[in-house]
Amino acid sequence: MTRDCKYRLTCSICRKRHPSILHDESKSSNKENTEKHSVDEENPSACHIPEIEIVNQLGAGNKSHSSCAMAIIPVKVKLKNRSHAIETYAFFDTGSSISFCTEEIMHQLGGNGKKMEISLNTMGTPHRMSTYALNGLQVCDIDTNSVIDLPTVYTKDKMPVAKTHIPTNEEIVKWPHLNNIVLPDIDGTIGLMIGNNVPDAYTPYDIATGPAGSPHATRSRLGWIVWNLIRKDSITETNAVVNRAQLTAIHENNKLDSLVRKSINLDFPELLIDDKKENSIEDNYFLKQVNESIEFEDGHYQVALPFRNKEVKFPNNVSQGLNRLKGLRNKMTKESEV
Template sequence: MQEGTNDERGSTLRPVESTSGTTLLNSTGSSRKTSMILPVYISHTDKPNNERLVYAILDSQSDTTFILQDTCQSLGLAGTPVKLKLSTMHAENKVIDSTKVQGLMVRGFNNPQKIQLPSAYTRNIMPANRAHIPTPEVAELWPHLRPIAGSILPLQNCEVGLLIGYNCAKALTPRDIIAPNGNGPYGQQTDLGWGIVGVVDTTWEGADCDHVGVSHRIVVRDVTEDLALFNHPRPEPAFFSVRNKVKEIIDPNSLIKMFGLDFSERHAGSKCLSQEDRKFLSVLEERTRLKEGRYEMPLPFRNAMPRLPNNKEMALQRLRPLKGRFKRDQAYHAKYIKCMEDLIDKGHAERVTEEDMVQTNHVWYLPHHGVYHPKKPGKLRVVFDGSARYRSWSLNDLLLQGPDFINSLCGVLCRFRKEPIAFVCDIEQMFLQFRVEACHRNYLRFLWWRNGDVNQEPSTYRMTRHLFGAVSSPGCANFALRKIATEGKSDFGMDVSNFIKRDFYVDDGLKSVSTPEEAVSLIKRSTALCKRNGLVLHKFLSNSKEVLKEIPPEARARGLTNIDIHEDGLPIERTLGI
């Protein structure tokens, strides 16, 4: 087994073996040729921070993009099973089993810009020769290529896990070319990095008979003497291009199954978990505690508590433009102050003591800014930038995102329409209801002026709760909410537990039942369970006046504030932004 290597953030990469249907193509011996096989980080739109380093073949003769099955599994991805009709120079119209994966993204090793890939299909093999991977040593052999030697990564111990076809033109587009000298190789730059293409050692006697004599799409064969043309005394090589075709086969059973996926809902326990997801759950299960009526959880770091550079100066630089905007926009300033004072007054944030200021290694400063809700133009929310970078570090790079246990929106909405009596509610500031372990709070420091007075020097504060802007917060909040539902089952009933587990979409609950009495009972018991664990259910709406009469006015939605429930008709309200 090959050992893993460390990437630039210190996480361990576990390479999987690259194989091929043709053993010669799997060779890792020496070669005198190189091609566009580049190191890239591959990730998925659902978990953009869960990246894996692989080599990608940039193949301008393939109209389809493929991903190695083992690479797909290492990312914890599950696609749609399909059958492909594949035509290559080895076989025509060969039907193979595959999986269709959507939402893949790639970026160059030293390039933060991500490229969205089209639908990719899994293969158990990848036709690659690792000896054809460009290296700095190859560039140094040619004077015209030496300037790019520093831009090419040394050979990495990771798999050739991706083949990008010309259906992703952005990944294959040449951005710069270094022309060859004579028959030598040329350099080509794409958004994924520099590559070297061609014969890199023309003096080698075997340059024309490399043991890998078949490329992905071209067959090279000599014309025999008896076929030589009259005016050509010596035979010349002929090149035959073999068209590659990929067609997805959809049979009636697959079609029915595909339509069924639109309305199916997998339970959280049935979802495939990656190793990082398992680690996330292990950390929270071990260290989540109920203290003083509220759950406390750690920040789920990828590794042990990281030692970070002091980024306070970066936070100060991000604070200066905010100061300027405050002076230009008094209304924005007033709303910002109110948001920050609410955080501090409610105990969601605290001022860092002089004693704690001495600590410098396990510390990170978060910039912050205000955003307006697009459908609530007067409401300002302060967002902490967990993705802010300093010397290539960011807090979100260090945190585990956790599994996606958010309920299916389709399932929640379908159950919401099932019974005649419906109601909706919301968990007030859900992320902020869960405490962060005291030993991790210094990673959530931020700068702010006391009382919002920008003429003073900013003071140092830190969050005591899981915040909006950290990649781990949704997973932590969802984990705690499910834990509350599970542990409250015996005291408050199975229906309450199922309501919280299955009928919430993030922090919005939607439920329908048979009678008003059933709805009132469920609301009261669910509210009591949440209150016992530090959560507040509010913004209740219902299509039943009998239900609304039993809900305290302060717990109803704002649209019902000026409504006489006994006399007036009920207004039409939005839920989940719909």
């Protein structure tokens, strides 16, 4: 019967004759073709169609016999509408179209990102990793004079640069055109990578240039950034900085969960009541009493006591109060005479 079906579904990932939701990555004969196929939006079906967001990230290059200091400066990061800020170093990657931060920064700020699985293609070698998409992150200069809102930032364990790539004041003082620049020094790690999708962080307000072959610096809203500082005497490093990465963020797991929930709700509509919080009869009775008895008097709101029974009557204890007052008066009179 399946061979005679005129509406057989085609997998949007591998283009084979099965629904996309049943695609098995382990049985795929060609993983590269799996990552390159786009979503066929013109073929609607009842099965799940994953949304794939592809972003190209170009890194900073590599080194040969001489190392190069990277564009790294100290900054402060914080979450929007929060005062808590953390000092860290920010790496400016002009070839990247996205921004990253470390998971340590996210945890220290108390942020909650959307968890997803991404495929990172570095130097032609793809590998999968779990990450968080963090929104509402802000970066400011070390003196907190200028604040810049960052777009969606992805998290990773560590940045593709080390603290040895940070330019120092001892290195730039050798160049006369950089003598007036002082780079702040903090006790922190490199926890942020700012991509080219944050133009406010790259806008130059002042430029310090020198002769050919010398480094230059630009003053941005986040401070002075030193570029192209070559270290000709340092040849001990053997690691190279990433120069190309392709990031594919797949939201398939979240959409699959949503699809399953909708299917269950259609099959068992009585379960929908569990997803909605309702007031009890006593809750509604209490709210009714409050709404009917609330009054504004002498600058304050007054609400009657919410008794279960409206016919409650307190005993007349005026005589008891007067007797108590009389006893206190006699006691205080005797103490004053003594």
